[in-house]
Amino acid sequence: MKILVFGAGVLGCLHAARLHEAGxxxxxxxxxxxxxxxxxxxxxxxxxxxxxxxxxxxxxVGRPDDAYDLTLVLVRAHQVDAVTESLRDxxxxxxxxxxxxAGAPPLRAALGPERVLLGFPVIGGGTLDGDLxxxxxxxxxxxxxxxxxxxxxxxxxxxxxxxxxxxxxARAEPRIDxxxxxxxAFEVPLGQAALAAGGPAALADDPDAVxxxxxxxxxxxxxxxxxxxxxxxxxxxxxxxxLLVAVLRRFLRSSAAVHSGLSDTSPSAxxxxxxxxxxxxxxxAA
Numbered sequence: 236m237k238i239l240v241f242g243a244g245v246l247g248c249l250h251a252a253r254l255h256e257a258g259x260x261x262x263x264x265x266x267x268x269x270x271x272x273x274x275x276x277x278x279x280x281x282x283x284x285x286x287x288x289x290x291x292x293x294x295x296v297g298r299p300d301d302a303y304d305l306t307l308v309l310v311r312a313h314q315v316d317a318v319t320e321s322l323r324d325x326x327x328x329x330x331x332x333x334x335x336x337a338g339a340p341p342l343r344a345a346l347g348p349e350r351v352l353l354g355f356p357v358i359g360g361g362t363l364d365g366d367l368x369x370x371x372x373x374x375x376x377x378x379x380x381x382x383x384x385x386x387x388x389x390x391x392x393x394x395x396x397x398x399x400x401x402x403x404x405a406r407a408e409p410r411i412d413x414x415x416x417x418x419x420a421f422e423v424p425l426g427q428a429a430l431a432a433g434g435p436a437a438l439a440d441d442p443d444a445v446x447x448x449x450x451x452x453x454x455x456x457x458x459x460x461x462x463x464x465x466x467x468x469x470x471x472x473x474x475x476x477x478l479l480v481a482v483l484r485r486f487l488r489s490s491a492a493v494h495s496g497l498s499d500t501s502p503s504a505x506x507x508x509x510x511x512x513x514x515x516x517x518x519x520a521a
Contacts, residue, residue, distance in 0.1 A: 385411025
């Protein structure tokens with residue numbers, strides 16, 4: 236299977252590296268200085284704050300050609316319009332693995348209903364330290380969680396085989412639009428609160444701010460027109476405030492939070508949260 240990974244950030248690099256090491260014909264799309272660095276040094280990965288660096292020589296391209304079986308899109312939500320424009324004339328399935336709350340219809344309108352799949356990445360996470368990917372160390376939960384993809388079992392089967400070779404287990408999620416909207420309804424208040432505080436650890440040190448965050452989370456989930464998917468998110472609306480504040484503060488201090496997008500205080504992170512918030516206001520998609 237010939238695969239293009241569109242997006243050379245942390246998640247794009249980690250997916251491309253895993254698929255390349257599993258023996259797939261993979262190309263990673265990058266531009267500008269990032270393209271030059273990846274061509275020179277390959278994908279460089281370190282776990283957390285470790286000094287040991289692994290170099291994976293993933294082939295890198297500056298633009299897509301028209302001969303891929305599968306394109307994985309791992310970019311921020313506000314960058315998707317530019318991606319779909321670049322992929323209009325590129326053949327093969329397109330699997331969007333990202334934060335997204337507008338549903339599949341706008342993507343299928345742009346690229347064709349037979350090509351577009353939606354899902355959410357479950358591996359990795361981490362930060363970019365210059366050109367070095369500092370990957371979040373994999374925990375037990377990450378190894379057990381299966382990647383949700385909005386596809387029938389039959390359509391998912393060939394993709395699942397490719398992912399399985401790279402250590403990623405995929406599953407069919409028939410309610411993927413609701414799943415992604417639920418995730419965004421949780422992610423937006425959490426990310427904006429961490430951004431305002433200067434990072435997850437700083438947010439955890441302010442219990443009053445965490446209480447405000449919890450109220451925003453509850454309001455955001457309650458605004459969804461359908462029950463949360465998965466239903467476990469109902470716990471945010473029903474468990475006692477004191478318990479949830481303690482759980483949130485512990486999570487915000489964890490390595491999972493520190494080595495994640497919650498630590499990103501860049502303008503691009505803020506733009507993504509605003510874009511997702513606008514999508515949620517218009518959910519469900521027409």
